Amino acid sequence: MVEGAALSAGRALREFGDVPLVTLEDLPQDGIVLPLGHIGAPTVSHEMLPSGREAELIRDTVERMLGRPVVAVMASEIGGGNGVEPLGLAARLGVPLVDADAMGRAFPEVQMVSTYVAGKDPGLVLLADVQGSVAALWPVDGLWSEQLARALCVAMGSTALMADYVMSAGELLGAVIEGTVTQAISIGRALEDAAAASETAVAALQATLGAVALLTGKVADVERRTGGGFVRGSVIIDGVGDCRGRRLQIEIQNENLVAIEDGQVKASVPDLIAIVDSQTADAVSTESLRYGQRVTVLAWPCAPLWRTPAGLRTAGPAAFGYDIPYVPVELAHA
Amino acid sequence: MRDLRIGVDVGGTNTDAVVLGAGNRIVASTKQPTSPDVTSGMRAAIETVLAALGADRERVGRVMLGTTHATNAILERRRLGRVAVVRLGAPSSTAVPPLESWPEDLADAAVVAATVLPGGNYVDGREISPLDEEGLRRFLGSVAGRADAVAITAVFSPGSSGQEARAAEIAAEELGPDLPVSLSHEIGALGLLERENATVLNAALHRVARHVHDALTEVLRGLDVARYFAQNDGTLMAADYAARYPILTIGSGPANSIRGAAYLSGLADAVVIDVGGTSTDLGVLTGGFPRVSAAGVEIGGVRTNFRMPDILSVALGGGTVIDGRTAGATSVGYRIGTQALVFGGRTPTLTDACVAAGRAKVGTHSAPDELAAVLRDTDERIADAVDRMSLGKTGLPLVVVGGGGFLVPDGLPGVREIIRPERGDVANAVGAAIALVSGSIETIVPAGNGRRAALDAAGAAARDRAVQAGADPSAVEIVEVAEIPLSYLPEPALRVQVKAAGALAEVP
Numbered sequence: 036m037v038e039g040a041a042l043s044a045g046r047a048l049r050e051f052g053d054v055p056l057v058t059l060e061d062l063p064q065d066g067i068v069l070p071l072g073h074i075g076a077p078t079v080s081h082e083m084l085p086s087g088r089e090a091e092l093i094r095d096t097v098e099r100m101l102g103r104p105v106v107a108v109m110a111s112e113i114g115g116g117n118g119v120e121p122l123g124l125a126a127r128l129g130v131p132l133v134d135a136d137a138m139g140r141a142f143p144e145v146q147m148v149s150t151y152v153a154g155k156d157p158g159l160v161l162l163a164d165v166q167g168s169v170a171a172l173w174p175v176d177g178l179w180s181e182q183l184a185r186a187l188c189v190a191m192g193s194t195a196l197m198a199d200y201v202m203s204a205g206e207l208l209g210a211v212i213e214g215t216v217t218q219a220i221s222i223g224r225a226l227e228d229a230a231a232a233s234e235t236a237v238a239a240l241q242a243t244l245g246a247v248a249l250l251t252g253k254v255a256d257v258e259r260r261t262g263g264g265f266v267r268g269s270v271i272i273d274g275v276g277d278c279r280g281r282r283l284q285i286e287i288q289n290e291n292l293v294a295i296e297d298g299q300v301k302a303s304v305p306d307l308i309a310i311v312d313s314q315t316a317d318a319v320s321t322e323s324l325r326y327g328q329r330v331t332v333l334a335w336p337c338a339p340l341w342r343t344p345a346g347l348r349t350a351g352p353a354a355f356g357y358d359i360p361y362v363p364v365e366l367a368h369a
Numbered sequence: 370m371r372d373l374r375i376g377v378d379v380g381g382t383n384t385d386a387v388v389l390g391a392g393n394r395i396v397a398s399t400k401q402p403t404s405p406d407v408t409s410g411m412r413a414a415i416e417t418v419l420a421a422l423g424a425d426r427e428r429v430g431r432v433m434l435g436t437t438h439a440t441n442a443i444l445e446r447r448r449l450g451r452v453a454v455v456r457l458g459a460p461s462s463t464a465v466p467p468l469e470s471w472p473e474d475l476a477d478a479a480v481v482a483a484t485v486l487p488g489g490n491y492v493d494g495r496e497i498s499p500l501d502e503e504g505l506r507r508f509l510g511s512v513a514g515r516a517d518a519v520a521i522t523a524v525f526s527p528g529s530s531g532q533e534a535r536a537a538e539i540a541a542e543e544l545g546p547d548l549p550v551s552l553s554h555e556i557g558a559l560g561l562l563e564r565e566n567a568t569v570l571n572a573a574l575h576r577v578a579r580h581v582h583d584a585l586t587e588v589l590r591g592l593d594v595a596r597y598f599a600q601n602d603g604t605l606m607a608a609d610y611a612a613r614y615p616i617l618t619i620g621s622g623p624a625n626s627i628r629g630a631a632y633l634s635g636l637a638d639a640v641v642i643d644v645g646g647t648s649t650d651l652g653v654l655t656g657g658f659p660r661v662s663a664a665g666v667e668i669g670g671v672r673t674n675f676r677m678p679d680i681l682s683v684a685l686g687g688g689t690v691i692d693g694r695t696a697g698a699t700s701v702g703y704r705i706g707t708q709a710l711v712f713g714g715r716t717p718t719l720t721d722a723c724v725a726a727g728r729a730k731v732g733t734h735s736a737p738d739e740l741a742a743v744l745r746d747t748d749e750r751i752a753d754a755v756d757r758m759s760l761g762k763t764g765l766p767l768v769v770v771g772g773g774g775f776l777v778p779d780g781l782p783g784v785r786e787i788i789r790p791e792r793g794d795v796a797n798a799v800g801a802a803i804a805l806v807s808g809s810i811e812t813i814v815p816a817g818n819g820r821r822a823a824l825d826a827a828g829a830a831a832r833d834r835a836v837q838a839g840a841d842p843s844a845v846e847i848v849e850v851a852e853i854p855l856s857y858l859p860e861p862a863l864r865v866q867v868k869a870a871g872a873l874a875e876v877p
Contacts (some may be wrong), residue, residue, distance in 0.1 A: 042469050042470055043465045046465060046469060078492075084463075084465050085560075088460075163461055322853070
């Protein structure tokens with residue numbers, strides 16, 4: 036998915052020019068920021084690509100409805116293709132990209148965003164499809180935003196570009212997770228440097244993220260079931276090398292939710308759990324997990340906002356139906 | 370009686386040919402150097418075994434060819450046809466036009482023009498736009514006389530193939546019925562750009578396919594021989610089918626080697642290790658077929674979603690040069706017969722180490738004992754590679770083939786048994802000769818009611834494709850069904866991959 040987003044973003048940058056990276060403070064405080072991201076099924080967005088006009092249609096609708104200019108684009112989630120695509124969308128709109136996002140990671144449901152945790156109303160929500168249709172909603176809260184957006188997305192062909200929490204730069208201050216674009220760039224740079232110095236990619240990634248390696252092993256079993264529009268299931272990873280004899284189970288709902296070893300929780304949402312290729316350190320997405328892959332499981336602390344009571348209510352273990360206490364990953368491995 | 374068959378495998382270094390008789394007994398075999406043009410080496414190998422057969426050459430009923438012609442044509446941008454590229458999907462998909470990630474020189478060599486036209490379907494079957502027949506006719510008219518082939522890719526055609534089929538009819542009307550047309554739903558799986566890339570490459574390869582066909586006809590002149598081509602999953606397709614899908618021949622070499630090793634050892638589940646002069650390739654045989662890798666492959670710098678055999682290559686071979694006390698990164702390659710110490714040369718190689726350790730008895734000179742120490746390190750690297758490929762399943766047998774097989778020690782942790790079949794040196798050509806014929810299909814089916822009926826329909830389509838490719842209809846079986854649930858859809862749905870395979874139909 037990231038490759039497709041990288042292709043369209045690269046093309047937009049060549050066609051429309053470079054994009055400045057800014058902080059919210061750099062922007063006119065009453066100017067509108069568009070948080071953008073694709074929602075829908077990854078398999079669909081990999082097949083039915085965007086028209087390229089979606090962001091422009093959303094921008095024009097927002098400016099008409101709010102009567103104020105859009106001054107920047109922001110990624111709704113920094114994870115996966117949604118972290119890369121806003122760069123190209125900002126280029127198309129000729130505006131800067133905010134060095135922040137609303138997750139600091141990826142989450143499967145649209146109310147699982149920092150803006151919701153910070154108590155913001157979803158405000159104006161817009162979806163644009165490949166045909167050029169734009170839908171604008173004023174949902175009463177984040178949960179309704181999720182349900183209405185989901186229904187519209189299906190009608191739009193199960194993939195759409197979405198903007199929510201459309202508000203001014205001043206209103207977004209303190210309600211986003213800052214510095215995540217810079218962090219993404221530093222991860223890329225660390226991996227490049229590691230390749231140049233023939234160091235192991237996973238070690239470089241681990242150092243950059245401040246991550247704990249939970250296990251290095253092979254995917255021994257992948258069990259998937261669909262329910263409520265999501266792929267749920269679990270992955271079993273058997274240790275190899277120094278980890279031989281150990282076994283880690285990861286519960287998934289599009290994202291990796293909980294990692295369990297010997298009945299003990301080793302890491303859980305909202306902390307980050309990533310399954311990466313042991314050789315290349317490339318992320319292995321839930322949909323592409325296959326028996327036999329050689330992987331390393333990394334876990335690292337989420338943004339502090341997610342550890343507040345409101346953050347844990349929104350995206351802690353209980354929000355995904357797990358009756359387990361949340362233990363910060365660095366404490367579980369102290 | 371036409372009971373003999375010839376298996377041919379074109380490798381990077383050698384082109385091998387074997388003749389198999391009743392019970393798949395090896396009647397004749399040869400190893401010829403692979404020629405830069407590929408064709409003359411192939412011709413030499415076939416002519417050598419035909420000569421060895423003498424009057425019995427009349428008994429040859431089939432030839433199975435695993436060749437690198439298509440790969441070489443793409444890598445060298447040679448003999449490629451010029452393709453008119455049509456994508457049906459506008460207004461969707463226009464953010465990334467066709468050929469976006471292609472190396473410029475390959476696009477120049479293989480493409481005459483590209484367009485994105487209104488058309489395509491949604492995941493649920495609705496049309497994104499009706500097919501723009503007028504626009505298609507205009508585009509085809511503009512390339513008439515310049516295009517050697519047409520490649521047509523519609524959004525979601527693996528689920529809804531109607532627009533591609535209609536577009537093919539229009540292409541035949543506009544450009545004549547003989548111009549080759551490649552339709553993406555017959556070539557690849559979901560993933561628009563990767564499937565489109567594979568479809569364009571396939572269309573560009575028609576000329577190569579015709580060239581191989583003509584070369585085979587020439588070398589087999591006077592013989593009434595059915596021809597088959599090996600494909601990347603270790604199965605065969607009849608020549609007329611391969612002429613329509615030449616891209617499927619890419620990557621057949623490793624698959625042949627794995628199938629051949631399995632056949633020679635009589636196993637259906639095993640790890641196969643093929644030790645050559647420069648590198649060692651490991652693959653896994655599961656249920657009689659090579660395990661495929663999860664990731665799509667790049668061909669000539671172009672991303673496709675072709676699934677190739679899952680191969681792990683390790684830079685170790687009989688010709689690997691010993692650098693101090695360790696196995697280095699370089700190999701003497703085909704010069705081993707003059708440069709290795711045991712052949713009177715001056716370069717210490719892993720073959721010398723194996724002679725010193727008593728694992729191999731080759732050459733005319735002795736090798737210094739201390740070289741044997743390097744094998745501790747290479748044994749460990751081989752053990753690690755075998756472990757990686759066995760995915761933690763202990764107790765799998767290991768089949769050793771290839772000229773440098775002595776490099777593999779007699780005991781490895783987690784390996785039940787090490788088998789070194791006779792004639793492992795021509796395992797890949799044997800693999801081509803004994804392979805089954807297959808057909809596969811990928812589509813989207815509902816997960817709830819209707820799943821069973823949709824799976825049956827996909828199975829029937831896969832069987833059909835196997836029979837079209839040359840299989841005996843009464844012998845075709847479904848050999849693989851993979852179901853992957855899709856997320857965020859209105860109705861739960863599954864992406865389904867089905868493969869059917871069976872023995873070749875009798876030669877009439």
